[in-house]
Amino acid sequence: xxxxxxxxxxxxxxxxxxxxxxxxxxxxxxxxxxxxxxxxxxxxxxxxxxxxxxxxxxxxxxxxxxxxxxxxxxxxxxxxxxxxxxxxxxxxxxxxxxxxxxxxxxxxxxxxxxxxxxxxxxxxxxxxxxxxxxxxxxxxxxxxxxxxxxxxxxxxxxxxxxxxxxxxxxxxxxxxxxxxxxxxxxxxxxxxxxxxxxxxxxxxxxxxxxxxxxxxxxxxxxxxxxxxxxxxxxxxxxxxxxxxxxxxxxxxxxxxxxxxxxxxxxxxxxxxxxxxxxxxxxxxxxxxxxxxxxxxxxxxxxxxxxxxxxxxxxxxxxxxxxxxxxxxxxxxxxxxxxxxxxxxxxxxxxxxxxxxxxx
Amino acid sequence: xxxxxxxxxxxxxxxxxxxxxxxxxxxxxxxxxxxxxxxxxxxxxxxxxxxxxxxxxxxxxxxxxxxxxxxxxxxxxxxxxxxxxxxxxxxxxxxxxxxxxxxxxxxxxxxxxxxxxxxxxxxxxxxxxxxxxxxxxxxxxxxxxxxxxxxxxxxxxxxxxxxxxxxxxxxxxxxxxxxxxxxxxxxxxxxxxxxxxxxxxxxxxxxxxxxxxxxxxxxxxxxxxxxxxxxxxxxxxxxxxxxxxxxxxxxxxxxxxxxxxxxxxxxxxxxxxxxxx
Numbered sequence: 001x002x003x004x005x006x007x008x009x010x011x012x013x014x015x016x017x018x019x020x021x022x023x024x025x026x027x028x029x030x031x032x033x034x035x036x037x038x039x040x041x042x043x044x045x046x047x048x049x050x051x052x053x054x055x056x057x058x059x060x061x062x063x064x065x066x067x068x069x070x071x072x073x074x075x076x077x078x079x080x081x082x083x084x085x086x087x088x089x090x091x092x093x094x095x096x097x098x099x100x101x102x103x104x105x106x107x108x109x110x111x112x113x114x115x116x117x118x119x120x121x122x123x124x125x126x127x128x129x130x131x132x133x134x135x136x137x138x139x140x141x142x143x144x145x146x147x148x149x150x151x152x153x154x155x156x157x158x159x160x161x162x163x164x165x166x167x168x169x170x171x172x173x174x175x176x177x178x179x180x181x182x183x184x185x186x187x188x189x190x191x192x193x194x195x196x197x198x199x200x201x202x203x204x205x206x207x208x209x210x211x212x213x214x215x216x217x218x219x220x221x222x223x224x225x226x227x228x229x230x231x232x233x234x235x236x237x238x239x240x241x242x243x244x245x246x247x248x249x250x251x252x253x254x255x256x257x258x259x260x261x262x263x264x265x266x267x268x269x270x271x272x273x274x275x276x277x278x279x280x281x282x283x284x285x286x287x288x289x290x291x292x293x294x295x296x297x298x299x300x301x302x303x304x305x306x307x308x309x310x311x312x313x314x315x316x317x318x319x320x321x322x323x324x325x326x327x328x329x330x331x332x333x334x335x336x337x338x339x340x341x342x343x344x345x346x347x348x349x350x351x352x353x354x355x356x357x358x359x
Numbered sequence: 360x361x362x363x364x365x366x367x368x369x370x371x372x373x374x375x376x377x378x379x380x381x382x383x384x385x386x387x388x389x390x391x392x393x394x395x396x397x398x399x400x401x402x403x404x405x406x407x408x409x410x411x412x413x414x415x416x417x418x419x420x421x422x423x424x425x426x427x428x429x430x431x432x433x434x435x436x437x438x439x440x441x442x443x444x445x446x447x448x449x450x451x452x453x454x455x456x457x458x459x460x461x462x463x464x465x466x467x468x469x470x471x472x473x474x475x476x477x478x479x480x481x482x483x484x485x486x487x488x489x490x491x492x493x494x495x496x497x498x499x500x501x502x503x504x505x506x507x508x509x510x511x512x513x514x515x516x517x518x519x520x521x522x523x524x525x526x527x528x529x530x531x532x533x534x535x536x537x538x539x540x541x542x543x544x545x546x547x548x549x550x551x552x553x554x555x556x557x558x559x560x561x562x563x564x565x566x567x568x569x570x571x572x573x574x575x576x577x578x579x580x581x582x583x584x585x586x587x588x589x590x591x592x593x594x595x596x597x598x599x600x601x602x603x604x605x606x607x608x609x610x611x612x613x614x615x616x617x618x619x620x621x622x623x624x625x626x627x628x629x630x631x632x633x634x635x636x
Contacts (some may be wrong), residue, residue: 021625246451
């Protein structure tokens with residue numbers, strides 16, 4: 001028996017229980033280990049790079065910044081590479097990966113379908129259209145990011161309105177509406193590609209593949225609080241999400257208003273997806289795969305799946321991004337790597353655990 | 360109460376009430392509107408006209424959260440896409456009583472395990488729910504309704520997929536729950552179950568109440584004739600009322616033929632029934 005320590009008490013307050021035969025202590029240990037793995041991955045990734053800086057120098061730079069020390073003692077170049085390039089990139093990769101993964105877990109729960117990804121309602125096509133507008137007509141659409149976000153959110157809003165009838169939004173209608181809206185925006189993107197000149201076309205193609213090349217502290221200051229807030233809310237709604245995933249009528253009978261929670265949860269998941277996409281472009285697979293991996297480790301209870309997805313998504317994108325920037329001298333767009341690494345994993349999942357995971 | 364799907368009327372003028380602590384059976388042929396009635400009572404569907412009053416409260420004015428503390432529901436059949444463990448599914452029954460951040464207290468877990476024990480399915484607790492057989496899932500849903508701990512339970516064919524032993528167990532549990540002062544409205548297709556276990560029976564047919572009252576009065580040949588047309592005979596066996604298919608009583612009647620009643624009272628044979636339908 002474990003003694004009631006302060007930590008145990010905290011867990012109990014959070015609704016977890018370390019005893020009582022529900023096997024949650026094991027899951028909590030897994031969650032903590034995942035957090036440790038994420039931290040270690042980030043610490044290793046920050047040392048790796050095309051430009052060789054020794055481990056001590058890297059950590060000295062970071063430590064000096066964290067303690068608000070005098071940065072004059074550090075070589076300018078090291079400071080720029082470590083603090084202005086690598087650290088923001090890693091934080092951005094973590095939060096984008098985490099955002100896409102929790103959005104994926106949420107959408108899979110709400111749509112009662114484990115094969116759903118966060119782009120299902122047309123966020124990605126909308127955002128791609130916004131970004132393409134920004135690239136092709138920079139004079140009118142002054143910021144790629146703002147318009148990518150705006151159109152991403154707009155696409156989902158359209159899908160939601162289209163699917164809503166008589167105060168209800170049935171899942172099937174919503175998914176179909178998402179597909180319709182998505183294909184309309186994809187057509188618009190193709191139109192813009194057709195109209196644009198070579199440089200713009202190249203830029204659009206590059207944006208669509210996704211990448212963390214332009215990570216800056218400004219992006220992080222915007223993204224991290226939003227992702228963190230949404231994560232806390234979605235985590236807290238984890239149990240309600242479990243009930244929602246049983247179906248609308250079930251949820252009603254169990255006292256969870258499906259329309260209300262669907263709206264809240266879809267709004268939050270869309271917001272973080274659109275935000276992430278607007279900053280780094282379209283990165284595939286993370287939002288589909290990481291929730292699955294979490295479920296394999298921890299079972300389908302969303303109280304565990306959501307935090308685990310956050311950490312695994314973050315980890316996965318750090319690894320992919322580190323590979324993207326170190327494998328060759330030129331950078332590989334990270335979207336390509338996530339797909340190449342992701343597809344075999346999902347194949348394995350399908351072949352080995354298909355029946356358990358896909359029901 | 361009135362309800363229609365599009366322009367197709369399902370319920371037209373259904374009205375009855377169930378007293379506190381009563382186990383009321385809802386009985387009627389396929390498509391007579393039993394499930395629709397349940398769905399209206401649970402606000403999954405909105406009644407065209409009329410109202411449902413639960414525990415002194417008009418349900419259209421109740422919030423979903425509040426209603427779930429008054430009424431538990433056992434659906435006919437459903438299968439979630441994720442492999443939730445049985446105890447997690449039963450724990451979901453506690454959702455209306457939870458509060459706070461995640462809000463699951465040890466108390467809720469104990470109720471969950473007790474509910475599983477009541478149904479004798481504690482051994483299923485760690486199995487994934489969506490890999491169970493239909494009957495096992497029905498037992499789990501029943502456990503969930505017990506764990507929800509509401510004064511009223513609506514059960515939509517709670518015994519349809521169960522083996523004989525479990526059917527009896529579920530009815531016994533329903534009786535026990537009713538003895539505790541809770542109100543149960545359960546629908547079933549077996550006239551015998553309804554007659555043996557219920558305090559009162561409401562018979563639905565074509566969207567209206569055909570008969571209601573004490574089971575011995577209601578489960579009569581006259582009523583069964585009206586809803587099923589010539590398929591049932593009612594017999595007494597060891598002082599217990601039994602509804603039997605007429606073709607069986609006919610067959611036995613021909614073999615024994617020492618029962619003069621058979622020949623006179625049940626002229627319609629199975630062959631006649633087939634010809635009519």
